[in-house]
Amino acid sequence: MLSRVASSLFWMARNVERAESNARVLESRLINALETSEYGAVAVSDWETVLDICASTEEYRTMYDACEPKDIAYYISFHRYNINSILNCMENARNNARSIRDIIPEELWETLNAHYLTMQDEDYKTWSIRRVHRFLQEIKTFSYTMQGIVESCMLREEAYHFIKIGKWLERAEKTSRVLNVVCEKTKEAEELTQTSHYYYWLSALQFLNGHDAYLKRFPPTMEPSQVLSFLISYEQFPRSIEYCMEHVREGVMKLEDGKVSHYSEELFNALDHVTNEFMKIKFQKISTEEIGPFLDRFQNDCNRISYLFAGTYYFV
Amino acid sequence: MLQNYPASSFYDEMMADAESTRPHYEKFHRILQQMTEEELHEKHETAQLNFLRQGITFTVYHKDGGTERTMPFDLVPIIIPPDQWETIERGAKQRVRALNHFLEDVYNGKKILEDGIIPREFVENNQYYFEQQAGGLSLPHKNHIYLAGIDLIRDNEGTYRVLEDNLRNPSGMSYVFQNRFVMRKVFPEFFFEHDICTLEHQMSHLHQALLSHVPENSKNPQAPTAVLQTPGMYNSAYYDHVFLAQQMGIELIEGQDLLIKDHVVYMKTVRGLQRVDIIYRRIDDEFLDPKEFREDSALGVPGLVEACRRGNVSIVNSVGNGVADDKAVYAFVPDMIRYYLEEEPILPNVDTYFLRDEKTREDVLSRLPELVIKNVGASGGYDMLIGPQASPEEIERFRKKIQETPEQYIAQPTIQLSRAPAFQEQRFYPCHVDLRVYAVGSDDVHVLPGGLSRVALKEGSLVVNSSQGGGGKDTWVLRKGGSEHA
Numbered sequence: 001m002l003s004r005v006a007s008s009l010f011w012m013a014r015n016v017e018r019a020e021s022n023a024r025v026l027e028s029r030l031i032n033a034l035e036t037s038e039y040g041a042v043a044v045s046d047w048e049t050v051l052d053i054c055a056s057t058e059e060y061r062t063m064y065d066a067c068e069p070k071d072i073a074y075y076i077s078f079h080r081y082n083i084n085s086i087l088n089c090m091e092n093a094r095n096n097a098r099s100i101r102d103i104i105p106e107e108l109w110e111t112l113n114a115h116y117l118t119m120q121d122e123d124y125k126t127w128s129i130r131r132v133h134r135f136l137q138e139i140k141t142f143s144y145t146m147q148g149i150v151e152s153c154m155l156r157e158e159a160y161h162f163i164k165i166g167k168w169l170e171r172a173e174k175t176s177r178v179l180n181v182v183c184e185k186t187k188e189a190e191e192l193t194q195t196s197h198y199y200y201w202l203s204a205l206q207f208l209n210g211h212d213a214y215l216k217r218f219p220p221t222m223e224p225s226q227v228l229s230f231l232i233s234y235e236q237f238p239r240s241i242e243y244c245m246e247h248v249r250e251g252v253m254k255l256e257d258g259k260v261s262h263y264s265e266e267l268f269n270a271l272d273h274v275t276n277e278f279m280k281i282k283f284q285k286i287s288t289e290e291i292g293p294f295l296d297r298f299q300n301d302c303n304r305i306s307y308l309f310a311g312t313y314y315f316v
Numbered sequence: 317m318l319q320n321y322p323a324s325s326f327y328d329e330m331m332a333d334a335e336s337t338r339p340h341y342e343k344f345h346r347i348l349q350q351m352t353e354e355e356l357h358e359k360h361e362t363a364q365l366n367f368l369r370q371g372i373t374f375t376v377y378h379k380d381g382g383t384e385r386t387m388p389f390d391l392v393p394i395i396i397p398p399d400q401w402e403t404i405e406r407g408a409k410q411r412v413r414a415l416n417h418f419l420e421d422v423y424n425g426k427k428i429l430e431d432g433i434i435p436r437e438f439v440e441n442n443q444y445y446f447e448q449q450a451g452g453l454s455l456p457h458k459n460h461i462y463l464a465g466i467d468l469i470r471d472n473e474g475t476y477r478v479l480e481d482n483l484r485n486p487s488g489m490s491y492v493f494q495n496r497f498v499m500r501k502v503f504p505e506f507f508f509e510h511d512i513c514t515l516e517h518q519m520s521h522l523h524q525a526l527l528s529h530v531p532e533n534s535k536n537p538q539a540p541t542a543v544l545q546t547p548g549m550y551n552s553a554y555y556d557h558v559f560l561a562q563q564m565g566i567e568l569i570e571g572q573d574l575l576i577k578d579h580v581v582y583m584k585t586v587r588g589l590q591r592v593d594i595i596y597r598r599i600d601d602e603f604l605d606p607k608e609f610r611e612d613s614a615l616g617v618p619g620l621v622e623a624c625r626r627g628n629v630s631i632v633n634s635v636g637n638g639v640a641d642d643k644a645v646y647a648f649v650p651d652m653i654r655y656y657l658e659e660e661p662i663l664p665n666v667d668t669y670f671l672r673d674e675k676t677r678e679d680v681l682s683r684l685p686e687l688v689i690k691n692v693g694a695s696g697g698y699d700m701l702i703g704p705q706a707s708p709e710e711i712e713r714f715r716k717k718i719q720e721t722p723e724q725y726i727a728q729p730t731i732q733l734s735r736a737p738a739f740q741e742q743r744f745y746p747c748h749v750d751l752r753v754y755a756v757g758s759d760d761v762h763v764l765p766g767g768l769s770r771v772a773l774k775e776g777s778l779v780v781n782s783s784q785g786g787g788g789k790d791t792w793v794l795r796k797g798g799s800e801h802a
Binding site: 001002003006097098099101102106109110113114117158193313314 | 368369370371504548549554558561562565568569570572573583584586588786
């Protein structure tokens with residue numbers, strides 16, 4: 001397989017996964033915003049959380065003065081200058097797919113293309129929050145459909161593995177990003193009010209679609225250390241970092257036929273390193289102070305794995 | 317349904333006169349009449365949607381970049397009876413054989429110029445004549461033309477004439493297959509009663525012909541590695557490239573995927589470098605190799621032509637084919653056929669006048685409103701004047717152009733392009749059509765049964781190019797031995 005093709009497969013999957021996670025984060029924040037009526041510092045800080053997870057607050061501030069829900073929803077969903085806006089992610093995914101449409105299943109291309117065409121017909125300037133809700137729902141449904149097509153139509157060959165690795169890497173990074181931002185916000189809030197804030201941990205679970213699952217396993221109390229270990233290393237939760245990284249590793253193993261060769265050695269070492277880090281957090285409780293640096297390190301490791309992965313398969 | 321279909325002096329593909337259809341259209345017409353207008357409209361819509369959803373598009377360039385568009389599909393097919401097809405087929409093969417001799421000759425010896433059959437400057441001053449790059453290349457089977465797209469029109473007598481030879485990167489073959497595919501899906505009722513030459517297995521001809529271009533130094537001559545090179549997804553014919561690569565089961569690559577080491581061409585794969593033997597390139601000569609052509613080409617691969625020169629790789633269609641499909645050289649193809657093959661041309665040309673000759677020029681300038689003027693270097697319906705449809709301002713503009721650079725233009729009589737009914741916006745009306753047939757091969761030339769019928773959907777328009785709003789029709793070649801009264 002051409003390196004360029006592998007790279008497009010990888011990025012197509014990442015872009016769709018990114019669109020889906022951003023849609024979920026924004027959606028759960030929009031629903032929460034309806035329930036919590038208090039405005040002011042907390043509300044603004046809540047919206048900043050969303051911006052930091054899905055885009056960048058700093059960049060947003062260069063374009064808007066205030067943190068208005070409608071502006072933020074627009075910025076995350078449709079803004080052309082936000083490189084990670086859902087619209088841009090979907091368009092990138094479609095362009096990735098278009099450059100490799102002879103490689104992917106016809107149905108996958110058609111679904112992606114049909115979605116792109118519908119988006120082309122929309123007039124985003126006049127959109128209401130209600131329409132945004134529907135859009136986010138459509139994005140999630142699209143992502144599920146796409147994963148379904150990949151799972152049910154694709155030969156378990158190289159193309160499949162590159163798609164899967166892209167998805168799992170993106171997902172792992174997103175979870176670590178959510179945790180990082182939430183940790184930061186909790187710390188700020190605690191310093192401000194001198195009380196424990198479990199509220200953000202609840203949001204983290206919601207952002208990652210893990211609230212229901214968490215409640216089934218743990219009592220309905222928000223104990224930060226429990227939420228953390230659930231999101232970082234709970235083996236049965238498909239958005240926990242460990243789960244995702246296990247699957248990245250599995251994908252690389254499949255690509256390499258279970259063998260470590262000279263050119264893939266560095267990549268395997270990096271993956272081993274991350275696994276070892278998980279062991280630490282599983283067996284020795286990490287304090288909330290330590291978690292920040294841990295997550296920073298993990299995000300760096302993720303970047304490094306992306307980098308090594310690209311190097312191993314000669315992505316341009 | 318076809319009542320009120322206006323009869324006129326144009327040759328109509330389907331209707332013999334206002335009342336009666338031509339014999340080979342009778343069955344089709346009968347089935348058509350059993351459908352209601354709503355039914356037709358619905359089917360028409362389904363067909364258009366099919367193209368859109370599948371992303372069967374071409375790109376139209378304008379100042380803000382490109383827009384993807386689908387080629388409008390028209391449901392009334394062009395039906396060709398077997399005897400007529402046989403003439404087309406033989407004529408196209410003959411033409412391609414002669415043109416291939418010509419290319420081999422002008423890049424190796426130039427006998428035809430020595431013998432004064434074609435004025436030397438027509439070849440040597442041609443902007444697509446690349447003697448330095450293509451001169452003396454030794455090609456597998458001495459074959460320059462792997463795929464040709466020959467554009468045919470019918471005049472008001474119904475005689476097929478060649479309008480243009482496309483020997484560089486003729487596009488549109490994907491539409492031939494997709495038109496048929498969509499037609500079968502949307503109008504299955506037509507296919508039960510017609511005995512039509514199938515398009516299946518055509519791809520294996522294409523594939524076999526491609527693989528026969530094994531370069532001298534191939535390491536694997538029994539199973540050479542062929543690839544299709546595209547300029548990328550922003551190219552207007554990108555879908556064509558995707559389709560051909562996919563159907564032939566070869567890698568679709570871009571210039572950036574290739575690398576040359578010691579004059580050998582490799583593609584960059586996730587497992588390292590893999591040797592490439594045959595490149596079916598769909599990128600213009602000028603962009604092929606920055607070392608030999610435009611230095612600023614980002615699409616090309618430096619050293620590609622040298623690799624070809626050394627027999628390490630084959631480039632098809634070969635470098636420098638443009639000199640043979642030029643609108644001025646076109647006028648000499650009948651002479652080439654007589655010169656190289658010692659045969660009489662089977663398919664006639666359209667009369668062509670050269671404007672560099674003063675007497676002809678004066679004559680043409682005095683008759684501009686009745687002629688078609690074409691720039692010899694342009695294609696796709698650009699820089700051309702259709703006299704009978706042009707405004708006085710346009711005619712004056714071309715008069716100036718011709719006076720400034722007469723050698724850049726040719727004139728042709730306005731051909732009364734044949735017409736066929738088209739169904740658009742819930743009604744039938746006559747539209748001008750042409751036909752692009754595809755000839756593929758190396759030692760043997762094979763012509764795909766049918767081809768792309770292009771239709772000028774704008775009423776009265778003579779321009780069938782997709783970039784100018786033209787559409788496509790399915791083309792049926794009726795089988796020999798079946799009833800001629802299809």
